[in-house]
Amino acid sequence: MKDNLAEHINPLEAKLWEMSDYLYHNPELGDQEFSSMKLLVEFLKEHRFEIETGIVDRPTAFKAVYDSGKPGPTIAYLAEYDALPGVGHGCGHNMIGTMGAGAGVLLSKVIETVGGKVVVLGTPAEETNGAKVPMAEQGVFNDIDAAMILHPSGESTESGESLAMDAIQFEFRGKTSHAAAAPEQGINALDGVIQLFNGINALRQHVKSDVRIHGIITEGGLAANVVPEKAVAQFYVRAKDRVYLNEVVEKVKKVAQGASLMTGADVHISNYELSYDDMITNKTLSKLFTDNLVASGIKEVSKPKGQYGSIDMGNVSQVVPAIHPYIGLDNPSLIAHTVEFADTTTTDNSHKILSQGVMALASTGFDLIENKQMLEIVQKEFNENPSTR
Incomplete structure (x- = not known):
């Protein structure tokens, strides 16, 4: 059944690349991502997801759910789509939003046999006032078994740490x-x-x-x-x-x-902005994803490097098993928050890498649904971590 994911991604690829490029050409700042949200929501609706917009009192946030109708775990993919002032999508959120929605749709094509639910969460304003913070505080993740997001970078690295931050x-x-x-x-x-x-x-x-x-x-x-x-x-x-x-x-x-x-x-x-907690990577989930990323065709995935930035995914990782890995755009010298980074996301090579990211995310979700023992190990690691709540 997992092998069928490859068959289902082929008809989706052109649309996914088109969506990522649309977001690149139409960048919107945090909490103003109305056209970006509409694009992703309409894509998910086309694939029979139930949509709720404006969650946690954020107009450009959304929750999209695909229920197989059979019991099983709930897997969440997180989508970011806010841009940077003067730079556009210099942090690759056009790819992040597309990969999150694409992975949700791809997994939905195969779960009716094995059961479970797929959730795609639209999370505005990661660069400034991240919506994942109130989502974590207000119980959005209470019924979710694992949460994943995939970030483009110069090179691929495993999910690691981030710094807690107060503004x-x-x-x-x-x-x-x-x-x-x-x-x-x-x-x-x-x-x-x-x-x-x-x-x-x-x-x-x-x-x-x-x-x-x-x-x-x-x-x-x-x-x-x-x-x-x-x-x-x-x-x-x-x-x-x-x-x-x-x-x-x-x-x-x-x-x-x-x-x-x-x-x-x-x-x-x-x-003056919401506080971000430190990222606690679930190592079991991270290894599972890394294996799937390599299987998708990414040849080299490095160990996590020292991280001195802050992400609102840290708040998510405090309440549910979570990962925040990086997928490389084949340019180790690439620097985030630059126009060069934004431009790189639209190349043919980056389109191919986007598809590989979608495949790895969906494959990891499928593994968690199909392999109950693996999910139990993921949850045991989370529950035994003294830092999680």
Whole structure:
């Protein structure tokens, strides 16, 4: 039965390549992916998926379900389709969305014999305010046995780790005055932000090497001869795991409070984007997928490399067995978040690789449905991990 997947993908390939290219030519930013969502949803509807849009109060999020009508596990494929400002699909989300939907449809063609359900989740705004976070919090994964997403990259690597991340805004409020005639009457909010940066730079020596803290000043005053009444800085604070990240964040907040005391400017601290948890790869599921990726024709899959980015798939991995591997576009020097990366996703070679990714995802889902013992091992690993909840 698994061998039949190859027969079913052939009629789908041209449509999948067309969809990926359409998303490339029509990039949409996070939570604005209306045409992107429509494209994927209509494709899934054509293949008899039941669709619910606007889930978790996100207008461009969706849940698509294909039920075989027979008991069995529920396998979820996650689709991303948000683009980057000024770059377009420089992170290959046009391929991710297409591979997720394509794998769901391909698996649906063979599960009526073995049972189970296939779910495709449309997850907007991964680059900024990832919808997977409220999905994980609001129980979308409660009835799902395993979740997978496949990301293009320069080279293929196994699913690995990612950093937990908090996005924190510091808004300092002072008092305006003439910067030359009456500086003593003013309270400089920008000085608060500058002291915040200085304090964070001093803190770097006293945190673990996996920590990353980087920020910008989004508001710093309106004129050089006016003491700035308001100044705002935004930071990403990252660490290898959520527990240690929480410790680091508290230290950063104390630095901000110190900057407030030093300058007299009040500080208001808030989160300006959702927080991402660290990725916990299910190693059993990862090996199963890697074997299927090699079987699909990908010749070399490397071990996971040190990851210093953050993904909302991390939140998913805390509540359900999950993987986030990378499929290579045959260019190890390729750098994500560039126009070159986006352009590479539309080549004939990348189209072929997209099909191989769809095949590997669908094959892994089929293995989990057909082999109950394998699924039990996957779930046992997840349940015994102290970091999962």
